[in-house]
Amino acid sequence: MADEVVKVINLKKVYKQKLKKIIKAVDGISFSIKRGEILGFLGPNGAGKSTTIKIMIGLIRATEGKVFINGVEVPAPESRKKIGFLPEHPSFIDTLKGKELLIFSALIHKIDKAKIKEKVCSLLALFDLEDAAERELRKYSKGMLQKIGFASAIIHEPDLLILDEPMSGLDPIARYQFKKIFKELKERGKTIFFSSHIIPDVEDLCDRVVIINKGKIIQILNKEDMKDLEEVFIKVVQHR
Ligand SMILES: Nc1ncnc2c1ncn2[C@@H]1O[C@H](COP(=O)(O)OP(=O)(O)OP(=O)(O)O)[C@@H](O)[C@H]1O
Numbered sequence: 360m361a362d363e364v365v366k367v368i369n370l371k372k373v374y375k376q377k378l379k380k381i382i383k384a385v386d387g388i389s390f391s392i393k394r395g396e397i398l399g400f401l402g403p404n405g406a407g408k409s410t411t412i413k414i415m416i417g418l419i420r421a422t423e424g425k426v427f428i429n430g431v432e433v434p435a436p437e438s439r440k441k442i443g444f445l446p447e448h449p450s451f452i453d454t455l456k457g458k459e460l461l462i463f464s465a466l467i468h469k470i471d472k473a474k475i476k477e478k479v480c481s482l483l484a485l486f487d488l489e490d491a492a493e494r495e496l497r498k499y500s501k502g503m504l505q506k507i508g509f510a511s512a513i514i515h516e517p518d519l520l521i522l523d524e525p526m527s528g529l530d531p532i533a534r535y536q537f538k539k540i541f542k543e544l545k546e547r548g549k550t551i552f553f554s555s556h557i558i559p560d561v562e563d564l565c566d567r568v569v570i571i572n573k574g575k576i577i578q579i580l581n582k583e584d585m586k587d588l589e590e591v592f593i594k595v596v597q598h599r
């Protein structure tokens with residue numbers, strides 16, 4: 360369907376361990392992401408969120424099932440073209456300076472050379488990183504790495520953002536800034552999918568939320584069903 364940017368169909372991921380032990384990290388999940396929505400991905404530690412996300416962006420292969428992004432099946436390179444991705448633990452070439460990382464990302468995304476300087480400066484300002492622009496990334500704090508990672512993920516103005524716990528490690532002001540940017544991106548028609556453990560953020564931002572536990576989807580809630588989300592979340596997760 361045209362209004363579905365992402366379709367995840369019966370996705371499974373089995374990690375093989377020693378002595379024939381297996382871990383069913385993702386166990387047959389299906390959901391879609393509608394164009395222009397902010398979709399939250401909630402689940403306890405080890406539920407399978409990061410595994411799902413890594414499959415969606417083509418970092419690891421599914422054991423079974425399919426993911427389509429804009430109608431293109433992952434992991435075809437074309438499926439990643441308009442995606443901005445922020446991993447759970449952003450790690451970069453840490454001898455790069457903050458500003459250099461953004462220039463590097465801009466070059467990778469083939470942004471017009473004449474526009475790179477302006478773009479990089481405006482992102483550094485947006486994320487309050489101007490004072491740290493010339494600092495090496497190995498000297499960045501956790502929250503600063505989240506910020507530069509997010510800036511790098513949106514430098515090419517992707518239509519779809521896939522973010523794994525984007526707000527973790529942020530101070531309250533940075534969290535507020537991130538949420539404001541999310542809302543602005545949504546207003547500009549962008550689609551956002553993000554995992555989180557911060558229930559008030561999910562309630563505030565999301566049009567819908569997918570709740571996953573032990574590799575299975577246990578609920579998909581619309582905005583109007585998100586009242587008392589924390590209570591609902593704890594109840595549905597504990598009853599499984
Ligand atoms: N490379 C791997 N090899 C083996 N098992 C793995 C691997 N990656 C993840 N797992 C296991 O798969 C399950 C799901 O992990 P995943 O990282 O997807 O969870 P998560 O929902 O992102 O958790 P969190 O909220 O803690 O980030 C866990 O049991 C985890 O130990």
Ligand SMILES: [Mg+2]
Nearest residue numbers: 408409410447
């Ligand atoms: Mg995770």
